[in-house]
Amino acid sequence: MKLNVKNETAQLKVVVLGRAELNGAIPTLEETFDAKSYETVFNNDFPIEEDLVDEMTEFESVLKKYDVEVLRPSLIENVNQVFSRDVGFVIDDEFFVSNIIPDRAEEGKAYDQIKEKFKGNKITYLDENIYVEGGDVILYNDYIFVGTYNQPDFKNYKTGRTNIQFVNYIKEKFPNKKVLNFDLKKHDTNPYEGILHLDCTFQPVGKDKAIIYKDGFLFEKDFQTLVDIFGKDNLFEVTKEEMYWMTPNVFSIAEDIVVTEKNFTRLNDHLQNVWGMTVETINYRNISKMGGLLRCSTMPLIRK
Numbered sequence: 001m002k003l004n005v006k007n008e009t010a011q012l013k014v015v016v017l018g019r020a021e022l023n024g025a026i027p028t029l030e031e032t033f034d035a036k037s038y039e040t041v042f043n044n045d046f047p048i049e050e051d052l053v054d055e056m057t058e059f060e061s062v063l064k065k066y067d068v069e070v071l072r073p074s075l076i077e078n079v080n081q082v083f084s085r086d087v088g089f090v091i092d093d094e095f096f097v098s099n100i101i102p103d104r105a106e107e108g109k110a111y112d113q114i115k116e117k118f119k120g121n122k123i124t125y126l127d128e129n130i131y132v133e134g135g136d137v138i139l140y141n142d143y144i145f146v147g148t149y150n151q152p153d154f155k156n157y158k159t160g161r162t163n164i165q166f167v168n169y170i171k172e173k174f175p176n177k178k179v180l181n182f183d184l185k186k187h188d189t190n191p192y193e194g195i196l197h198l199d200c201t202f203q204p205v206g207k208d209k210a211i212i213y214k215d216g217f218l219f220e221k222d223f224q225t226l227v228d229i230f231g232k233d234n235l236f237e238v239t240k241e242e243m244y245w246m247t248p249n250v251f252s253i254a255e256d257i258v259v260t261e262k263n264f265t266r267l268n269d270h271l272q273n274v275w276g277m278t279v280e281t282i283n284y285r286n287i288s289k290m291g292g293l294l295r296c297s298t299m300p301l302i303r304k
């Protein structure tokens with residue numbers, strides 16, 4: 001298998017999809033590490049395994065319908081393995097193993113068998129001072145967009161996952177790409193006020209379009225940079241409420257095929273009727289209660 005990912009939307013061939021069986025006990029408030037999970041636990045609304053498994057099975061069958069090969073991480077009991085995205089990511093033909101938040105360190109082992117499958121490809125482990133999670137890395141051909149929090153209180157936030165050291169590293173590693181980083185608003189307990197990863201506030205779809213939540217960016221000039229790159233008419237701006245439900249976090253199977261959540265009616269209508277895409281809608285609301293959605297639960301290995 002030859003790894004290849006250069007953007008978010010080229011035709012998908014092979015993907016890892018997380019898993020929801022034996023995810024472990026409901027976390028306590030202190031054990032949560034993102035604002036949405038904090039709120040879910042606070043409201044005594046943590047999703048049950050059966051519903052999570054059903055939602056991921058529905059996602060898997062849509063992927064298979066389009067002939068995508070779907071791999072699953074091996075099962076580690078009592079570890080939440082839903083969000084494959086963050087553990088590692090492919091840029092071009094190289095796999096990067098993330099340095100994720102220590103609370104999630106155990107998840108990495110579950111990818112050993114998958115790494116075995118793509119042995120022979122470049123696999124890179126990052127220095128220990130470089131923090132990154134795949135949700136903060138978004139590829140757009142010659143561009144690499146990185147969600148960061150480059151502020152003095154970085155260490156105070158459990159939701160600050162990617163640092164400027166990663167940006168510097170990736171600039172040096174890919175001198176021919178345009179690497180742009182965007183500081184995101186952070187809040188560990190209020191999901192309306194903070195953005196966990198870049199893919200919770202922005203994501204390209206189609207050939208030259210994107211979904212975006214303006215107020216997720218710490219600096220308005222960063223939002224403007226993206227307006228300049230994509231053009232105003234090619235952006236679908238979501239509201240605060242839509243951001244809260246993780247509307248930017250859809251997942252593309254191809255430039256014209258997007259998997260989204262059933263409840264995203266305004267977005268789905270736009271994708272289908274204004275941008276002419278095929279929209280596959282599934283139930284994924286229980287997954288969202290743990291702070292991620294469709295993109296977060298996948299790790300693409302090969303796009304055409």
Ligand SMILES: NC(=[NH2+])NCCC[C@H](N)C(=O)O
Pocket residue numbers: 033034037083085086104134135136196197199200290291292293295296
């Ligand atoms: N790519 C993403 N946005 N992933 C969401 C991960 C959510 C998970 N609860 C965490 O805090 O790490």
